[in-house]
Amino acid sequence: MVLQRRLEYGFNGYRMPEVPRASRSARGRGPIRSKLEANQIHAFESLASVAGKLLQESKDPLPTNDSCGKDPHFKFDVITKSEQQDKGNLLKEEPCELGSCDEETFLYVHGLQERRESYTLNGVSHSQENFSYEINSVSKSLDSEGINIGKGLGAVDSRIFCGSYSNKVVNDSPLSGESIVDLLKRKRATEPSQDTGIKEDRIEFLGSSEDVMEVEERPHELVSSGHDVKTLFSRDCKNQGPFLRHRSNIRVVNRDDDKNTMIKEFEHPPDNGDRTIMNLAASGHDGKIRQVNRNWRTCYAHQRSQKIYPFKKRKLFNWSPLNTSDRGCNCEDIFNSPDKRVNGDNCCAGSMICLLSVFNICVDSDILCIYFLSAAVGSSSTTGQQVPPKSNNCNLSIKSFKVPELFIEVPTTATVGSLKRTVMEAVTSILGDGLHVGILVQGKKVRDDNKTLLQTGISQDDKRHNLGFILEPKRAKLTYPPFSEDPSLVSGRSQELTRHSTSLVSQPGTSDVSMNPPVLSLGGCNDGDFKEVPSLASTSIGKTPPTCQALVAVPPISMKALAVVPFHRKSGHQEYVQRRMRRPFSVPEVEALVQAVEKLGTGRWRDVKLRAFESEKHRTYVDLKDKWKTLVHTARISPQQRRGEPVPQELLDRVLATHAYWSHRHAKQQAKAVV
DNA sequence: ATTAGGG
């Protein structure tokens, strides 16, 4: 039954709004997720294969010379391990020493800072700016009987011509079991690069054979590939460094009398920055979270639709570039992590893990502000548990990529689960779905989602040195561990855990968050690589820390692998709207509603509102209409299936009767109208 | 701004 399904979706899937979405536009976006589910592609392989396109921020500002011509350039560099030696130590610290690989092939894609790189895709020329990422393509063999990628591999023919880069889908070969490296090798063997600055490489991407990209609009924002395309675009602003400046556009969450959220929008001057944001933040005692995340553009192409188009749901505004000073910051130290090995069970064995680097954290008025900077992707592994390196897809892994300016704020009274979800949603909005966010405090995974940040110690002044975020594929267990070596991860710098005082835990009345229902688990990886850190609550009570309290295994990743870029915190912000708090209808409310509808009929929800819910500002006529909808549904289902506060049967009967009556009446009216 | 309906 349609209605049934609809309601199931709406209510079973309803989440308590403890944490708002990162942005609404994050919803309904799941190219990676769908791919995952449809094709069993590892989340992070997908991620890796797209992340470079997703995140187009210049890594290091490169000289913007145009020695090679007007058009800037991509530099695709495919080198083998032997060649790697000559490449200097750029790859020396490459963490992916893949045991199963007899050869590693690295694909480097360097974008020069010059904007407006142009390339053609299916004959359509695009330009893009600020493109830079680094891909490490890993040699893996495809298991012939392994994963059904489904649509096969699309191949991208890349011609690099000293600054210009044309890229088009040249081959829709079905999955042939040939890995990217094989392809590359073959390519090199048969078509050795000439020494003229022209290189030709063929890169395979996972993807649909239908993945012929078309340009629908905004051609300059497109990026092509033979696989699922979801791209992030820097803005078109020259000479502004790796990040783009925009007029800030933030929304401030206030609370009205009814404790509903009101969103006001305003622009703040470029130099006001975070203070403004934070000072205007909500009180934070209600678990409300506001977050900003912006400065990316996303486009993707549905495999099926074969088109590239911007996420239609994302509302973008204020893209006018704004010149602001380049406040660079070298954040290498963030990645200084103790070299501690993961040991123990690892449900995410062999899966790719990404560490979000935290650029800065500050606490202001109980609002924890977290600025993310970049992310490093690496592979995790199971210590002592060798995973047969079979069943691997085409492997493109990205050592590092940048998260476009990402800024979230959470009340310190929010729960850990809140934070996770917030971050996850923010990240999801960039990278697609299928990710799980873990939180590391002092290098230890925080397990208790129900503790507040304060209780966990996240909000200390010590700040960022405590905090780390990891991204894991949600369905790690269903994936095929591609790597069997050490994880190449970083985490926030671990230092001594300065314990919170007990008072923080037991502050009376400070946090009603703790009374919130448990946060949904973020994924299947909660028992992942990292041991949990006991919550302050538990430790402060005097409990002995669990013996399993090991430290995270986060061998330091190559500093060079990390995309270290300045974070421009005063950039504008995008839309973020808080979902209203859930407020189940009480029986008296239902009674009032039923009575009003009996009188006024369905379809006059404004009148119903005025009549019966005038004083209840949080009940909109849409709410009433929705409630009626659910009431009708509730009345139709068996009492056993009903949930929540039971509505008296008498009322439900009236609902049914009323509904029938007015339905009939409307039908009659319609019939009359037709005649 | 309301209404209707899918999610």
Add this chain to the structure above:
DNA sequence: CCCTAAT
């Protein structure tokens, strides 16, 4: 409860 299309 959200989101949108259609009024």
